[in-house]
Amino acid sequence: MAKKSISTSSVSDSASVLDISSKLLSWYDVYGRDLPWRVVGAHPNPYVVWVSEIMLQQTTVQTVIPYFYKFMERFPTIEILADADIEDVLLLWQGLGYYTRAKKLHECAQRVVSDFGGKFPKTYAELLKLPGIGPYTAASISSLAFDKPEAVVDGNVIRVISRLYSMTEELDQIKPEISKRARQMMPQRRAADYTSAIMDLGATVCTPKNPVCESCPLQSDCGAKQKNLVGEIPKIVPLKKVQKSGPLFWIENESGSVYICKRHEGLLSGLWEFPWMAEETTKDMPPAFNFPFESDWIFTKKSIRHTFTHIQLSLFIYRTKTNEQDPDFLVFQKKTGGSFVPQNDFKDYPFSTLMKKVIHETEDAKNKKMASKKTEFKDMNLKKTEFKDMNLKKTEKPKIEKPKIEKPKIEKLKIEKPKTEKIIKQISDF
Numbered sequence: 001m002a003k004k005s006i007s008t009s010s011v012s013d014s015a016s017v018l019d020i021s022s023k024l025l026s027w028y029d030v031y032g033r034d035l036p037w038r039v040v041g042a043h044p045n046p047y048v049v050w051v052s053e054i055m056l057q058q059t060t061v062q063t064v065i066p067y068f069y070k071f072m073e074r075f076p077t078i079e080i081l082a083d084a085d086i087e088d089v090l091l092l093w094q095g096l097g098y099y100t101r102a103k104k105l106h107e108c109a110q111r112v113v114s115d116f117g118g119k120f121p122k123t124y125a126e127l128l129k130l131p132g133i134g135p136y137t138a139a140s141i142s143s144l145a146f147d148k149p150e151a152v153v154d155g156n157v158i159r160v161i162s163r164l165y166s167m168t169e170e171l172d173q174i175k176p177e178i179s180k181r182a183r184q185m186m187p188q189r190r191a192a193d194y195t196s197a198i199m200d201l202g203a204t205v206c207t208p209k210n211p212v213c214e215s216c217p218l219q220s221d222c223g224a225k226q227k228n229l230v231g232e233i234p235k236i237v238p239l240k241k242v243q244k245s246g247p248l249f250w251i252e253n254e255s256g257s258v259y260i261c262k263r264h265e266g267l268l269s270g271l272w273e274f275p276w277m278a279e280e281t282t283k284d285m286p287p288a289f290n291f292p293f294e295s296d297w298i299f300t301k302k303s304i305r306h307t308f309t310h311i312q313l314s315l316f317i318y319r320t321k322t323n324e325q326d327p328d329f330l331v332f333q334k335k336t337g338g339s340f341v342p343q344n345d346f347k348d349y350p351f352s353t354l355m356k357k358v359i360h361e362t363e364d365a366k367n368k369k370m371a372s373k374k375t376e377f378k379d380m381n382l383k384k385t386e387f388k389d390m391n392l393k394k395t396e397k398p399k400i401e402k403p404k405i406e407k408p409k410i411e412k413l414k415i416e417k418p419k420t421e422k423i424i425k426q427i428s429d430f
């Protein structure tokens, strides 16, 4: 089958790519963003460039800034990072998501220290061999730290180039052409500034929605602008999300500590969590499941919703109190390898945003319960005051109605003997 050619005809074809680069650089000299990991020209510390670039993948600049400061304060050099415990790294990464990035970052620091004496290799090919460094990060370190003309292609660059060259096909089809154009546009001098310039243009002017074409230095070269196609480029087919749903088990011991275990695989590997499981479903409710061990389980009527890149997840919280020596529980503990942790110590464990939502939800429930008790108490006090006032006027003692507190109907779930094997497997499959 003949290969479909990508149409990139536009006014920009006639413009010199070097002219475009030079316009971008002049614009950057005036409007470039002032960011904590940026300097004019090449950055003297590749470690700073590397950490910021890894953090910025799939995350916005505004989200990254506070994380970057904290990270640099705790791990100011690659040697300190390499020497650190991975749990400390994950603790600082909490909330940034994509935790495998943090683990690879740590692994890469150890490799750079052990194999390169703590200095990043300077060639694109050598950088590419390091853990967690793909074509994008290798090109960004090469250009931003070593001023080498390696073209970076991220979401911002894709948007600018596809619009500039009026590429109307679906994104997957035009990616190779975009990389080719990006290499052509990369100047031999000021590579670091040029990389920052094209990324800044995509982030601040050529934005996904409502780009500010009137302020764009490439306006007269832009194919999409000339053809009135800006809103249609790049053509991105939305990712279909899979819906998953299942129970989460909040297990307390007699002193109120909660059972947590460490995940060893998948997206959330290395983080601590409350045991949970999920299956693909079409409904927003947990599919049939067995509890992990025999106990008085209560459905809290609380659920957590969380969106991963490709999954829409709903977790329904069940809770129980267990005796740590219960033989059934011990079997479950042996398989999941977790332990009970006082709730005040949760801050010392790296949890994903998903699990933080669970903690927040349960804390919120606790606070609401306390607040409602305080309100009851206040109401009673108020009534006492009323009573005193009335005593001044009347001799008759008024009847005080005690607030009626309805006992919540808690459904206790009668369970069958659990199939622990299945639970463990489903938990680790996610």
Ligand code: SF4
Binding pocket: 160, 163, 164, 205, 206, 207, 211, 212, 213, 216, 217, 218, 219, 222, 223, 224, 225, 230
């Ligand atoms: S003119 Fe508009 S669409 Fe074209 S590159 Fe500039 S901001 Fe983007």
